[in-house]
Amino acid sequence: MSTLTIEDLTVAYGDGAPVLDGLDLHIGDGTVLALLGANGAGKTTLLRALTGLVPAGGRVLLDGADLTGTATEDRVRGGLALVPEGRSTVVELTVEENLRLGALWRHRGAARRAAVAEMYELFEPLARRRHAPGHTLSGGERQMLALARALIARPDVLLLDEPSLGLAPLVVAQLLGVLRETASRRGLTVLLAEQNVTGALSVADRGVVLSLGEVVADRPAAALAADPALRHAYLGF
């Protein structure tokens, strides 16, 4: 189990107002945390800042190790994984190649093949399409592949950006179910940024609401789901 600590994180694009302004957050010990908020709240920016894809002020610590200033690939090799919005399949590669790519730095030889086989067990539709090029996959298959490709590297902390975007409710339920089950089994710490509030809170232990780059609520998921005033003010339902 791993902890992710965010201290005074600030991100601004150009000379504009900060998208994230001195954000502090601590996620630990196999927690599944739902990161909620309207469009423009700063969810995607937070995930990109955590992985070093956008420059940020403040500090990011993974199990106490300071990741600040390190390259994205080093953060990934340090145990942080991001499944970005838009499914991020390398469409020119096959399903199997995408999975092998995710496993390259973590596993070698027979262990790599076993890790790929494990993902096919977890996501059966991918096994049937292992030799298909990425551009022929459906939206649901691409999202499964993106999640499998992140899990295959056995990250300590998994960041997901809008995994339910554009998917059928049944596919979303399957994906979130696999995510919850895997998180529990592996003790995986998860930061799940979602507009699908109901779905996210159904699998999360804890929920955080972002508004204009600041945390406005941080409670157990069940308590957050049961607060109609907060839901109405920040989550739009």
Add this chain to the structure above:
Amino acid sequence: MDRLVFLLSTGLARGAVLALFALSLVIVWRAARVINFAQAAMAIVAVYVAFALTAASGSYWLGLAGALAAGAVLGALVERGPLKLVPRDTPLPGMIVAIGLVMVLQSGLAIAFGPDHRPVRAPFSQRPFLLGDIPVLSAYALFVLLLAGGVMAVLALLFGRTSLGLQLRAAAFAPETSRLLGVRVPRMVTAGWMLSVATAALAALLLVPTELGLNPHAADLLFVNAFAVAVVGGLDSPLGALIAGLAVGVLVSLVTGYVSAAAAPLAVLGLLTAVLLVRPGGLFAAKEARSA
């Protein structure tokens, strides 16, 4: 008929060199999204290294190895040096750096070695074999075909079957996603440049004995024709470079043999124009645009 057989066979050897050089342009385009206008000048620098090594040791093979190594080192130096200094979000700054490099390298070679053509001996005879009474490939042309084919097969295996190749392809197609999977993309870009310039150096080394000799501009026409080949085949397509290279090699050979050498560039230009009118992305351009 004899003439046709001879022209076809020599055209294939010429096409193999063209395909190899075009492949080098495809590799660097895929790795860095740069059309390297300095590819010929960089390749010729490596050929001068080979020339010097062969002259000093008497071994063609040591020179060949030296050209490959020099090409790889030069590729890494250029990628890690001048290209690091310019923005990479659009291709234009990289192209301007490349054009500047052409001037610097060719002028430097002319100052160091002079502008004259230096004769370069081939390691095998260039007299054609006779198949009955029909002249066909020379031993050197056969060597060029086999070596170019072998190198292309090795590159195909590298890109298609190895972990390094998988990372090179992923870093070229989706650099941000690759970084998120732990791929060290800057290293892959450097590796792409090293492979590319080493391949171009080999193509130039194979070409020089069949031309007037070695001088700082010895690969200029090779670059022009290979660039046309890469565009005809599709800049993203190694298979396109191979097929278009062989086709253009045969075309140039036939036009040179039956019309005149002066008409050959016009034939290549005509082919390039026709292909661009019908398929602007090249004959083997990927049909699927990136969408994720």
